[in-house]
């Protein structure tokens with residue numbers, strides 16, 4: 600660890616969590632000259648939500664124009680393609696089709712197209728003839744094409760972030776579970792593995808599924824509002840054999856997600872999911888009973904699923920907030936200069952990772968440089 604005995608603080612800047620968000624924040628801070636230490640409770644990076652997602656570089660279609668999700672997703676889409684190209688990280692700008700199942704849904708599809716346009720994302724309307732040429736196996740009533748959607752190797756992305764952090768003299772330290780001890784004169788005191796106690800000038804809480812819990816611990820010492828978080832599990836199943844689609848195939852979005860869609864990964868396997876299941880606790884078991892629900896949903900756009908073999912795959916857990924946007928709590932929210940809480944960083948968090956890192960760095964530069 601970068602531990603600074605005899606200084607006013609033990610650490611300059613601690614980032615909690617080595618998921619794609621914590622690593623991106625640490626990379627950006629270290630590039631700007633902050634002495635950064637990432638503390639991760641697991642024995643390796645990216646073992647939680649960052650390795651349990653669809654790996655999609657989203658275009659920024661669905662979100663309110665002025666939301667963090669919209670702004671960061673659009674910026675992040677470009678930034679990720681550029682970074683991946685420069686660093687030779689595997690990605691594929693395969694494009695995505697969003698479809699309406701029937702006449703009634705078509706209205707919603709065109710509303711989505713208008714919303715995307717407000718976000719400067721162009722969705723091309725495809726005639727059924729055009730669609731048959733490019734995705735002959737898709738059965739639907741009408742469809743839109745997003746050219747700028749793609750997929751990325753998330754593990755390699757995180758590995759490259761770590762290379763950058765270490766090149767900028769930062770450190771990532773594993774097996775360190777961070778707890779909150781106290782806040783004294785703007786200094787955050789935290790514990791590691793419930794034993795050692797340290798102080799830090801800057802504390803970035805990017806603990807993913809636990810960040811609201813850490814934020815609540817801090818709010819017990821210095822009262823401020825922490826929004827409620829709902830966990831929504833998303834399960835996936837995998838198709839055996841050849842993929843029917845070349846692109847990502849999405850229905851219209853549902854209440855807590857983007858609907859059970861068809862994704863391809865970089866090994867050309869087809870993955871279906873995620874669904875939406877509100878859960879109380881973090882548990883990554885996938886229930887075998889989901890298969891019939893998935894088959895029913897997928898057969899509405901690909902009837903041949905019925906004769907193909909599928910297997911239960913993995914799942915991830917979303918952190919949902921009522922406002923349906925990312926929450927980045929800074930001084931204005933809690934009056935603690937050195938604290939940034941990153942809450943509700945669900946989809947499109949992966950896509951938004953680089954601009955989120957830059958946003959947090961700009962905040963820290965304003966207060967500490």
Ligand SMILES: Cc1cc2nc3c(=O)[nH]c(=O)nc-3n(C[C@H](O)[C@H](O)[C@H](O)COP(=O)(O)OP(=O)(O)OC[C@H]3O[C@@H](n4cnc5c(N)ncnc54)[C@H](O)[C@@H]3O)c2cc1C
Pocket residue numbers: 615616617618619620621622638639640641644645646647648649650651652653654655656657775776777778805806807808809810832833834873914915916917918944945946947948949950951
């Ligand atoms: C099902 C699903 C599909 C998704 N699909 C996409 C997609 O296709 N495209 C997209 O852009 N986004 C997608 N997302 C969103 C994206 O995966 C997340 O926004 C992103 O991975 C969040 O990263 P994170 O670093 O905040 O969290 P995490 O990856 O969970 O990292 C947090 C880290 O903090 C550590 N930690 C927790 N508590 C402590 C503690 N007390 N001390 C130390 N360490 C701690 C954890 O061990 C973990 O490693 C999806 C999300 C889900 C759930």
